[in-house]
Amino acid sequence: MHFKRGLVDTLGKGHERVQQTLNGIPVFGGEAILHLDKNGAVEAVTDRLERDLKVDTTAKLSSNEAVQLALGYQKESLSQTTPKADLQILAQDKVGRLTWRVQMDTVNAKGERSLPVLFIDAQSGELVSSYDNLKTAKNRKTYTAATRTSLPGTLLRSEGQGPVSDAVANQAHDNAGFVYDFYFSKFGRDSYNGTGGILSSTVHYSRNYVNAYWDGTQMVYGDGDGSQSTALTVLDVVGHELTHAVTDTSSDLVYANESGALNEAMSDVFGTSIEAFRDGVVSANTWKVGEECWTPGTAGDALRYMNDPALAGDYDYYPTRYTGTSDNGGVHWNSGIANLAFYLMVSGGSHPRGKTTTVVTPLDSNPTLSIQKGAAIFYRANTVYLTAGSTFSDARGATAQAATDLYGSAAAASVNAAWTAVGVAAPPTWTVLTTLNNVSGAKSSSTNYTTATPAGATALKFQMAGGTGDADLYVRFGSAPTTTTYDCRSAGATTAESCIINAPKAGTYYVLIKGYTAYSGVTYTVSSGQ
Numbered sequence: 001m002h003f004k005r006g007l008v009d010t011l012g013k014g015h016e017r018v019q020q021t022l023n024g025i026p027v028f029g030g031e032a033i034l035h036l037d038k039n040g041a042v043e044a045v046t047d048r049l050e051r052d053l054k055v056d057t058t059a060k061l062s063s064n065e066a067v068q069l070a071l072g073y074q075k076e077s078l079s080q081t082t083p084k085a086d087l088q089i090l091a092q093d094k095v096g097r098l099t100w101r102v103q104m105d106t107v108n109a110k111g112e113r114s115l116p117v118l119f120i121d122a123q124s125g126e127l128v129s130s131y132d133n134l135k136t137a138k139n140r141k142t143y144t145a146a147t148r149t150s151l152p153g154t155l156l157r158s159e160g161q162g163p164v165s166d167a168v169a170n171q172a173h174d175n176a177g178f179v180y181d182f183y184f185s186k187f188g189r190d191s192y193n194g195t196g197g198i199l200s201s202t203v204h205y206s207r208n209y210v211n212a213y214w215d216g217t218q219m220v221y222g223d224g225d226g227s228q229s230t231a232l233t234v235l236d237v238v239g240h241e242l243t244h245a246v247t248d249t250s251s252d253l254v255y256a257n258e259s260g261a262l263n264e265a266m267s268d269v270f271g272t273s274i275e276a277f278r279d280g281v282v283s284a285n286t287w288k289v290g291e292e293c294w295t296p297g298t299a300g301d302a303l304r305y306m307n308d309p310a311l312a313g314d315y316d317y318y319p320t321r322y323t324g325t326s327d328n329g330g331v332h333w334n335s336g337i338a339n340l341a342f343y344l345m346v347s348g349g350s351h352p353r354g355k356t357t358t359v360v361t362p363l364d365s366n367p368t369l370s371i372q373k374g375a376a377i378f379y380r381a382n383t384v385y386l387t388a389g390s391t392f393s394d395a396r397g398a399t400a401q402a403a404t405d406l407y408g409s410a411a412a413a414s415v416n417a418a419w420t421a422v423g424v425a426a427p428p429t430w431t432v433l434t435t436l437n438n439v440s441g442a443k444s445s446s447t448n449y450t451t452a453t454p455a456g457a458t459a460l461k462f463q464m465a466g467g468t469g470d471a472d473l474y475v476r477f478g479s480a481p482t483t484t485t486y487d488c489r490s491a492g493a494t495t496a497e498s499c500i501i502n503a504p505k506a507g508t509y510y511v512l513i514k515g516y517t518a519y520s521g522v523t524y525t526v527s528s529g530q
Helices: 063-073 167-187 235-248 257-279 326-330 335-347 367-385 392-407 409-421
Strands: 002-008 014-022 025-036 042-048 084-092 095-103 116-121 127-132 140-144 154-158 199-203 212-214 219-221 430-441 446-452 459-465 468-477 488-490 497-502 508-529
Touching: 025 095, 025 367, 063 084, 063 095, 063 116, 063 127, 084 127, 095 127, 127 326, 140 167, 154 167, 167 199, 167 219, 167 235, 167 257, 167 367, 212 235, 219 235, 235 257, 257 326, 257 335, 257 367, 257 392, 335 367, 335 392, 335 409, 367 392, 367 409, 392 409, 430 446, 459 468, 468 497, 488 497
Parallel strands: 025 084, 140 199, 199 219
Antiparallel strands: 002 014, 014 025, 025 042, 084 095, 095 116, 116 127, 140 154, 212 219, 430 508, 446 508, 459 497, 459 508, 468 488, 468 508
């Protein structure tokens, strides 16, 4: 472990993030947050640590070899800068792999920019995983790219300088300032990183470019094509992109799969909240994303609809979420789930498509105060409780805890109800079904158990704890597992092992405890979650 960063929040409590490492190599997404009381004592821990990792941490490939392989995998795009490579342990399905993380900056034949992140197996050179880290969408500098793609371009306007002749540049500059003022006035945050970072923006990027993005250092805005959109420098889009920067320097939610959808939703939440702050009222347009620039020929249209995500074809119910690989694992499409949860906790009511029957009480009867409370809850979750690999379930817990911290149990109840309404269930309550004490075995021994799934169980947890030695745990439905065939494996370096089966099937689960070395004094438990 090594210290990553810390903060003291507005309640006087400390929060220290630590990065998980193995032999000095970071575990990608492996983090814990120590939550301290006002006296510095630990009162809670947010745990996103990876367990059961047995990894050879000696790389066979050099960083240069990994970069060359990455360039080959991205051969249809041109690298604009020298790629950066660092060793990361990537944990997937409880199997750890030593990888080179190669971070690139590319442009394709159409002039479209990407920030690919590729994980190259440091032993074999295999491409293990990848995603695009381009997050689409008071010390200011605003530039023009003059319809080219070189960044940042030509400086047009700096902090303290009055408006220039370029109306789009003025809009980007002024809206960046408004976003700064929102974060500073509401949360005391000095720029996106909390330490006065320069707010750099580039307008007129490329030709007919219908996008805006945060690239890790600055905002970039296209002019649109006049049909699908006009210039993407309107306030909620600027707030969206700058919130990606806030997230990068807070929870650092990985821009893929569930964490990426939460990253996108966080930006929509604050783009919307900042627009409501400007307007001084919550209206129907508050819940439309990009409505001031999107499809100018269609009145009332928007890029996304937080109050009814399905209007734009986005997902609004967790059990039926997108689980494929397109859109970085659904980062935009699945953001609708969290967007709708935010809308419901602010406005109250029930699922707009009737997918659940939960009725949500708003955080406050005054809509303006309610959205301010919702924004404060999500800000605290983003800066204090969420980690890089957080899931929707983690977000439910993080926002509920933030609501409790700030406004008490009634607010937490509204938050929990909103997540329930979009199908994100509460963590299960565990009931112990079986406890066996003093379990022991010799090296390479096999001990077998079975458990029948109880009626109403939403999860099963198989756990080993205590004792000495090293034993591994394998679970399989319907027949006995082996060390190569299983539904869940937990194979750490001690006897502390755990397997959780979500949505267990009706029938029998078979368990194998395999002695990696001799072990003794172990407590084995099986619990049912509901």
